[in-house]
Amino acid sequence: MGGGASIELGAYVGNFSAGLVGGLSFVNDGGSLISxxxxxxxxxxxxxxxxxxxxDFLxxxxxxxxxxxxxADFYSAEGYRSESKKIIGRKEKTDGLAFIGEAAIFIDFINMLKTESLHFIPTLGYNYTFRVEEDEGLLHSSRLSLGVRMVYTPTRVDYDEWLASLDHGEAGSLTVSAPTRAKKFTPDGDGxxxxxxxxxxxxxAEHGGLASWELRVYDPGNNLFWRQKGTEEIETPFTWTGESLSGAEVESGCLYQYVWxxxxxxxxxxxxxxxxxxxxMIKEHDGVLTFSLSSIQFGPDSSEFDNISKEQAQRNYELFDEVAEILERYAGYNVTVEGHANNVTGTEREHIEELLPLSQARAETVKRELVKRGIKAERITPIGKGSSAMVTRLRADWWKNRRVEFIMTKAEE
Incomplete structure (x- = not known):
């Protein structure tokens, strides 16, 4: 009989994982020579x-x-070096060091057993092992493995929770001011x-001097986007380039909340x-101009602006004004308006029966609003894409999937 176990301590960065692994195993009565x-x-x-x-097919x-x-494998073996040694009953014990290389393919059953911070991932694997021993040279073997990976993700603290945690206590409060100079922040390199x-x-300075400071910026999904802190005096003016902690860029036409x-x-x-x-922010590739807006708000499961706040509706109208100005500036271009949606269930049924018609209706609503602002209807082609081009599967970033994309191509003369 025999058994074994291994444990891994590591980290995930996106889809990449790396870790330190330790393990032990034993075999009793393992074979005719090795006991x-x-x-x-x-x-x-x-x-x-x-x-x-x-x-996407997974x-x-x-x-x-x-x-x-x-x-590095530290092993101990007890048994007979040969059949003749076994006949005379001469057992020997050997301790040694071997070096092992292993290639494996694992099937991970993800998104099944989750809490807010812990993710349990049942795993089935096929492992192929190359082993180098001083006496035996290169050996190789294969095996099936079964295990569970436990992934811990720190609980996300969003904008509202962090604001609520900032308690002045008994020491008193400071006066802080941090206005920005940018009216429309567009980090597109145009100067x-x-x-x-x-x-x-x-x-x-009136309270014994500066002890520490922190700037946090949150994206439209209320996720921490940027964080910087220090204990030295704050450099003034203070500049932020718009890059996130992961290197991502800000989205067009959005509101980002900040706290100093x-x-x-x-x-x-x-x-x-x-x-x-x-x-x-307009991007150009091979003469095609594109931009995307994830900030146009529709009512739940609706192509209209019902059941949203007056502030959200007003924000929509301001965005449509801005889009209309761009289309007037590029009067020689036609535009395809693509509606995109988020597939909550991950099913083809939701995509076909719900999201395709919904995204088509939303694209047509956008066209209607642009026509109201003087853009000729024949320049605009609305298309509903449903969930066929989701940009993320992460729940915290689902807001990026609900978007309208504008694709501008030169009109034929």
């Missing part, structure tokens, strides 16, 4: 998970993970409002929230 065998191994492994985000609950590992400039002032937090040496603190409005 007992045990090993302890430690090493490094790395893998990459291909999920529905990368291979179901939401399935991931395919190629994996490679290198181990106009490519950065956000904050003019930060505070009265920490300042703490003094006597324990006093203060904060000031605000909004950064991004303009529409």
């Amino acid at each position: 007992e065998f045990s090993e302890k191994k430690i090493g490094l492994e790395a893998g990459f998970t291909f999920d529905k985000n990368i291979l 179901p939401e609950w399935l991931g395919i993970r190629p994996n490679a590992a290198l181990f 106009v409002e490519d950065t956000v400039i904050f003019d930060v002032t505070h009265d920490a 937090y300042v703490k003094a040496n006597d324990g006093s603190d203060g904060f000031i929230p605000g909004l950064i409005s991004t303009g529409i």
